[in-house]
Amino acid sequence: MKVGHTKSQFVAVASIAAELSAVMGVAKEISLAAANAKAIAFRAGEKAKGFQPITDFINELAKETIDLVDKINNHALSLYQMTVNEHRMSEAYDKFELVSVLAKGTTYEDSLEQPLLKAQQKMLEYRRVFKTNVTQLLDQLAEVMHPARAARVIAANSRIEASQAGEYLQSLQAVAESVDNAAQVIHDNVQRCRLALSVVDLAE
Amino acid sequence: MKMTNIYEGSYQWIMFGRDENKPEKIIDTNQYMVRTANRCLLIDPGGVELFAPMLAAVLHYAPVDQITDLFASHQDPDIISSLGLWDQALPDAKLHASALWEGFLRHFGCESIEYVPIADNGGIISLDGVELQVIPAHYMHSAANFNIYDPQAKILMSGDIGAALEEAGAPMYVDNFDAHVEKMRFFHQRWMPSNQAKRVWIDRVRELDIDILAPQHGRMFKGDDVKRFLDWFEGLQVGIAV
Numbered sequence A: 001m002k003v004g005h006t007k008s009q010f011v012a013v014a015s016i017a018a019e020l021s022a023v024m025g026v027a028k029e030i031s032l033a034a035a036n037a038k039a040i041a042f043r044a045g046e047k048a049k050g051f052q053p054i055t056d057f058i059n060e061l062a063k064e065t066i067d068l069v070d071k072i073n074n075h076a077l078s079l080y081q082m083t084v085n086e087h088r089m090s091e092a093y094d095k096f097e098l099v100s101v102l103a104k105g106t107t108y109e110d111s112l113e114q115p116l117l118k119a120q121q122k123m124l125e126y127r128r129v130f131k132t133n134v135t136q137l138l139d140q141l142a143e144v145m146h147p148a149r150a151a152r153v154i155a156a157n158s159r160i161e162a163s164q165a166g167e168y169l170q171s172l173q174a175v176a177e178s179v180d181n182a183a184q185v186i187h188d189n190v191q192r193c194r195l196a197l198s199v200v201d202l203a204e
Numbered sequence B: 001m002k003m004t005n006i007y008e009g010s011y012q013w014i015m016f017g018r019d020e021n022k023p024e025k026i027i028d029t030n031q032y033m034v035r036t037a038n039r040c041l042l043i044d045p046g047g048v049e050l051f052a053p054m055l056a057a058v059l060h061y062a063p064v065d066q067i068t069d070l071f072a073s074h075q076d077p078d079i080i081s082s083l084g085l086w087d088q089a090l091p092d093a094k095l096h097a098s099a100l101w102e103g104f105l106r107h108f109g110c111e112s113i114e115y116v117p118i119a120d121n122g123g124i125i126s127l128d129g130v131e132l133q134v135i136p137a138h139y140m141h142s143a144a145n146f147n148i149y150d151p152q153a154k155i156l157m158s159g160d161i162g163a164a165l166e167e168a169g170a171p172m173y174v175d176n177f178d179a180h181v182e183k184m185r186f187f188h189q190r191w192m193p194s195n196q197a198k199r200v201w202i203d204r205v206r207e208l209d210i211d212i213l214a215p216q217h218g219r220m221f222k223g224d225d226v227k228r229f230l231d232w233f234e235g236l237q238v239g240i241a242v
Helices: A007-048 A050-101 A107-162 A166-198 B048-058 B083-089 B099-108 B177-191 B195-206 B224-234
Strands: B002-008 B012-017 B031-035 B039-041 B067-072 B094-098 B114-118 B123-127 B130-136 B147-151 B155-159 B212-215
Touching: A007 A107, A007 A166, A050 A166, A050 B048, A107 B083, A107 B130, A107 B224, B012 B224, B031 B048, B039 B048, B048 B083, B048 B094, B048 B099, B048 B224, B067 B130, B083 B099, B083 B212, B094 B099, B099 B114, B099 B123, B130 B195, B155 B177, B195 B212, B195 B224
Parallel strands: B039 B067, B067 B094, B094 B114, B155 B212
Antiparallel strands: B002 B012, B012 B031, B031 B039, B123 B130, B130 B147, B147 B155
């Protein structure tokens, strides 16, 4: 039995960490943009009244994204360790199979049966746990898409509110623009994470 | 993998080596096993490439559950990079190796096997009443390095000391010491870093009663060739790269 652990599995899991690190950076930028927008809206007073609650939403979305990414990051790290375990176990199992071929006719060849069986069970168990965790990680990544999508809706609303803010229009439009761009970047990075995970061979 | 009994008493010493199927570019190594009534110690069990032929060869002498102990003279990959595989095959075994190398050797994978750290002054490994002495050989060549001496079998497993780079299929024992010298000279001059460490090791080893000096590469030395080797090594300047 050859289990589908490949170099690409290591690369996939490692690349998620890199993508998530970028997502984290962008989420922090959104949080900063929200603080900036709040200050502008405060200065604009009545003219930007509709904008003020939006800044709170933006901030919450950024926080939510940061928390989720943090959680996913930890999960990705443990998934990497699982990949190492599964790789080592699969390699060991392959070698044990080779031993059983080479040991044909030796006095104690039968003593290999138990270690071989245990290795097979352990390998399948690692594989099962890995598979479950990849599915969970994909779900978590889908979850991060929600605040990113909401941020784009909020960015659209922000543009409308900004248009009524007189001399503050440009500043608030810039905030809306940066939230929109950041949400797009998050969306793209998370998509790449999901794509990277999709190359992992989950076949038994 | 060739197997040679080098001591036969109430227990055995077996040498494994000259693996014909070894990949061409990896160095040929000698592995040793001490087989007592119910236990086996594998001395420098070898690199990851060697695991399958080595375990298959051991199964001529002992069942898997009686391979209870491993010893690593130092940290090199040709000595012990197979550790992660032994770790899966022998979850209840012990690895005897320098305390200094523990954090490094664990990179090879050592989750089930118990790491038994050896202090700088060496120690004893007991197998069913057979006591093997762990002799310090630091800086010969590794910073934390040990030999195994069996006072009953009069065998010194000397790690890289006495090693020679040979053609495939070389005989097991040195048969012409003078001709053998050139196969050892550069290895010892370049790999052994310290004349002082060399002198300390030679003084220590001259105190031991040795019939067979068994290195990790090349041929073993028997009888008078053991003394010839010590005399030759004593006069050799090492650490030539600086």
